[in-house]
Amino acid sequence: MKTFVTLPQIDKIAKKIKKQVSQIPEVGIILGSGLGHLADSVQESQVIDATYLPGWPQSTIQGHAGKLVFGILENKQVMVLQGRVHYYEGYSMDRVTLPVRVMQRLGVKTLIVTNAAGAINPKYAPGDLMLITDHISMIAMAGLNPLRGPNLDELGPRFPDMSQPYSRELGVLAREISKEFKLGMKEGVYVCLAGPSFESPADLRFLRGIGADAVGMSTVPEVITARHGGTRVVGISGISNKANLDGNTVTTHEEVLEAGNLIVPKLEKLICELLKRS
Numbered sequence: 001m002k003t004f005v006t007l008p009q010i011d012k013i014a015k016k017i018k019k020q021v022s023q024i025p026e027v028g029i030i031l032g033s034g035l036g037h038l039a040d041s042v043q044e045s046q047v048i049d050a051t052y053l054p055g056w057p058q059s060t061i062q063g064h065a066g067k068l069v070f071g072i073l074e075n076k077q078v079m080v081l082q083g084r085v086h087y088y089e090g091y092s093m094d095r096v097t098l099p100v101r102v103m104q105r106l107g108v109k110t111l112i113v114t115n116a117a118g119a120i121n122p123k124y125a126p127g128d129l130m131l132i133t134d135h136i137s138m139i140a141m142a143g144l145n146p147l148r149g150p151n152l153d154e155l156g157p158r159f160p161d162m163s164q165p166y167s168r169e170l171g172v173l174a175r176e177i178s179k180e181f182k183l184g185m186k187e188g189v190y191v192c193l194a195g196p197s198f199e200s201p202a203d204l205r206f207l208r209g210i211g212a213d214a215v216g217m218s219t220v221p222e223v224i225t226a227r228h229g230g231t232r233v234v235g236i237s238g239i240s241n242k243a244n245l246d247g248n249t250v251t252t253h254e255e256v257l258e259a260g261n262l263i264v265p266k267l268e269k270l271i272c273e274l275l276k277r278s
C-alpha cells in the first residue's frame with residue numbers, strides 16, 4: 001500500500017517555517033499559472049524557497065516560481081504560495097495538497113485560491129475574472145480524492161460535508177467589490193480535470209453539458225482539503241483562453257501565461273479589497 005503524508009510530517013514542515021518567519025499567517029493565498037506577480041505587493045515580506053522544505057512538492061513547470069511569501073497585505077498576515085503543483089506533474093494527491101495542510105497547522109483560517117482556466121461558457125472571455133461558486137470534481141469522482149488514505153482525525157472527519165465548498169459570505173463581498181471597482185467579474189462552476197493535455201472538442205461539449213463554466217487542472221484538490229480542515233475558501237479563476245469547442249483553435253500554455261498579465265491587476269484589486277473587508 002502507498003504510504004500517505006502523516007501529521008508529524010506536516011508538523012515538521014510547519015515547525016521549520018515558524019523558525020524562519022516571525023509572522024503567523026491568518027490568510028493563505030495560492031497563485032495560479034501566470035498570476036505569481038501578485039506576491040510582489042506583500043509588505044515586510046519574508047520568502048522561503050520551496051526547495052528548503054523537506055517533502056514540499058516542487059513545481060516542475062514554467063509560470064510557477066515555487067516560493068512561499070510571508071508578510072502583510074492590507075493589514076492581514078498572509079502566506080502566499082507563488083506557484084503550486086498539479087497532479088499531472090507526477091505527485092500524489094496528498095502531496096499536491098500538503099501545502100494546504102501546512103497552512104492549516106500554521107493557523108490559516110481563510111484560503112484564497114486562484115487559477116488560470118479555460119472558458120467553457122461562451123459568454124466568458126480571456127482576461128475575465130470568474131468567482132467560483134461551485135465545482136465539479138471530475139478528478140475526485142474518478143478516484144483521485146486528496147482525502148484518500150488514513151483520515152487525519154485531528155484535522156477533520158472521515159466523511160466531510162461539501163455542501164458549500166466556497167464561502168457564500170466571501171462570495172457576496174467579492175460581488176460587491178467587483179461592482180464598486182467595475183471589475184466585470186463573472187461567476188460559475190469550475191471543473192477540475194487531471195491534465196496535462198488540454199481537452200478535445202468532445203470533452204468540452206460534455207463538460208458544457210454537465211454544467212461547467214470553466215475548466216482547469218488544479219484548485220479542487222486544495223479546496224477539498226481546505227474544507228476537510230474547516231478552512232473557509234474563496235476561489236477565483238482568471239480566464240486565460242476560450243475552450244475550443246469546435247476544434248478550430250489551438251490552446252497553448254504560452255497563451256495561458258500571457259493572459260495572466262491582463263488578469264493580475266484586477267485580481268490584485270479583488271484580493272486586496274477582500275482582505276480589507278473580511
Ligand code: HPA
Nearest residue numbers: 116117118215216217256
Ligand atoms: N483547459 C484546461 N486547463 C486550463 C485551460 C484549458 O483550456 N486553460 C488554463 N488551464
